[in-house]
Amino acid sequence: MNSEQLISGLNRISILLRSQDWQKAERADLTATQGQILSQLHTRGPARVGAIAEALGVAQPTATTAVGALVRKGLVEKRADPADARASLLHLTRAGRRKAQAFEGVPEALLAAVDELDESERAAFLRSLTKMIRSLQRQRAIPVQRMCATCVHFRPNVHDDADAPHHCAFVDAAFGDAKLRLDCGDHEALPDERAVATWRRFVDAGSANETDAPSAATDEAS
Numbered sequence: 001m002n003s004e005q006l007i008s009g010l011n012r013i014s015i016l017l018r019s020q021d022w023q024k025a026e027r028a029d030l031t032a033t034q035g036q037i038l039s040q041l042h043t044r045g046p047a048r049v050g051a052i053a054e055a056l057g058v059a060q061p062t063a064t065t066a067v068g069a070l071v072r073k074g075l076v077e078k079r080a081d082p083a084d085a086r087a088s089l090l091h092l093t094r095a096g097r098r099k100a101q102a103f104e105g106v107p108e109a110l111l112a113a114v115d116e117l118d119e120s121e122r123a124a125f126l127r128s129l130t131k132m133i134r135s136l137q138r139q140r141a142i143p144v145q146r147m148c149a150t151c152v153h154f155r156p157n158v159h160d161d162a163d164a165p166h167h168c169a170f171v172d173a174a175f176g177d178a179k180l181r182l183d184c185g186d187h188e189a190l191p192d193e194r195a196v197a198t199w200r201r202f203v204d205a206g207s208a209n210e211t212d213a214p215s216a217a218t219d220e221a222s
Ligand code: SF4
Pocket: 146, 147, 148, 149, 151, 152, 153, 154, 155, 167, 168, 169, 170, 171, 181, 184, 185, 186, 187, 188
């Protein structure tokens, strides 16, 4: 298998997503970064500018400039952070919330393409994405994602049902790889001492033929 071909395929899809971001931003008279900040605040709630920069993978001065423009446009406001009076949290204004809704959703063409995958293809794809995202997180290439594999409520491979071997303790329900979440609002990060065991149980029991590149020893150090 040629890794470059996989990355090339992912890049083709990212072009579509970036293009949609630009088009939506242009229609809303914003830059793509400003649109992403509105979307981030809408999805995840109030945040400090540093957290926004980290989530978007941009430098803090870039985020600060974009936030300044959003404040001047009346779409975002700064309020004192109840956790630290010296810091401020960014909140959407009512106009900001309306504008942020324009950034929801994914391209119809991409949804249609995903719909062409059958259940087992989606499950395998989502499982592979989960592994890639965790690796990227550990390399600090992307911020921590709110995904099942790193959640305190995740119980991997605890049921005999091959279609739904996992359990979410938050909603007390079984589910399969096709329902793995990559950005869940109910996510609570696993403490480090449980993270390795949970991950091993997820990858070892579910994929006899898969190799998990990082060793357990490396995991412990991460
Ligand atoms: S709370 Fe969300 S992230 Fe956590 S296990 Fe349940 S579905 Fe997955």
